[in-house]
Amino acid sequence: VINANVKSIEDHGYILHLGSSSFSGFLPRSDGN
Structure with a gap:
Protein backbone atom coordinates (compact mmCIF):
# COMPACT_ATOMS: atom_id res chain seq x y z
CA VAL A 1 0.00 0.00 0.00
CA ILE A 2 1.31 3.41 -0.98
CA ASN A 3 -0.27 6.51 0.52
CA ALA A 4 -0.33 9.56 -1.73
CA ASN A 5 -1.72 13.08 -1.51
CA VAL A 6 -2.74 15.22 -4.46
CA LYS A 7 -0.16 18.00 -4.65
CA SER A 8 -1.77 19.81 -7.60
CA ILE A 9 -4.42 19.31 -10.26
CA GLU A 10 -3.23 19.73 -13.83
CA ASP A 11 -5.12 19.80 -17.15
CA PHE A 26 1.66 11.70 -12.01
CA LEU A 27 -1.81 10.14 -12.28
CA PRO A 28 -3.46 10.76 -15.66
CA ARG A 29 -7.09 11.86 -15.57
CA SER A 30 -9.53 9.76 -17.59
CA ASP A 31 -11.83 11.75 -19.87
CA GLY A 32 -14.40 8.93 -19.99
CA ASN A 33 -13.65 7.78 -23.54
Missing part, protein backbone atom coordinates in the same frame (compact mmCIF):
# COMPACT_ATOMS: atom_id res chain seq x y z
CA HIS A 12 -4.47 16.12 -17.89
CA GLY A 13 -4.13 14.61 -14.43
CA TYR A 14 -2.84 14.95 -10.90
CA ILE A 15 0.62 15.51 -9.42
CA LEU A 16 0.97 13.23 -6.39
CA HIS A 17 3.14 13.63 -3.29
CA LEU A 18 4.22 10.19 -2.05
CA GLY A 19 5.34 11.04 1.49
CA SER A 20 8.89 12.18 0.76
CA SER A 21 10.17 15.25 -1.04
CA SER A 22 12.19 12.98 -3.34
CA PHE A 23 9.17 10.91 -4.43
CA SER A 24 6.35 12.24 -6.57
CA GLY A 25 4.19 10.88 -9.35
Whole structure:
Protein backbone atom coordinates (compact mmCIF):
# COMPACT_ATOMS: atom_id res chain seq x y z
CA VAL A 1 0.00 0.00 0.00
CA ILE A 2 1.31 3.41 -0.98
CA ASN A 3 -0.27 6.51 0.52
CA ALA A 4 -0.33 9.56 -1.73
CA ASN A 5 -1.72 13.08 -1.51
CA VAL A 6 -2.74 15.22 -4.46
CA LYS A 7 -0.16 18.00 -4.65
CA SER A 8 -1.77 19.81 -7.60
CA ILE A 9 -4.42 19.31 -10.26
CA GLU A 10 -3.23 19.73 -13.83
CA ASP A 11 -5.12 19.80 -17.15
CA HIS A 12 -4.47 16.12 -17.89
CA GLY A 13 -4.13 14.61 -14.43
CA TYR A 14 -2.84 14.95 -10.90
CA ILE A 15 0.62 15.51 -9.42
CA LEU A 16 0.97 13.23 -6.39
CA HIS A 17 3.14 13.63 -3.29
CA LEU A 18 4.22 10.19 -2.05
CA GLY A 19 5.34 11.04 1.49
CA SER A 20 8.89 12.18 0.76
CA SER A 21 10.17 15.25 -1.04
CA SER A 22 12.19 12.98 -3.34
CA PHE A 23 9.17 10.91 -4.43
CA SER A 24 6.35 12.24 -6.57
CA GLY A 25 4.19 10.88 -9.35
CA PHE A 26 1.66 11.70 -12.01
CA LEU A 27 -1.81 10.14 -12.28
CA PRO A 28 -3.46 10.76 -15.66
CA ARG A 29 -7.09 11.86 -15.57
CA SER A 30 -9.53 9.76 -17.59
CA ASP A 31 -11.83 11.75 -19.87
CA GLY A 32 -14.40 8.93 -19.99
CA ASN A 33 -13.65 7.78 -23.54
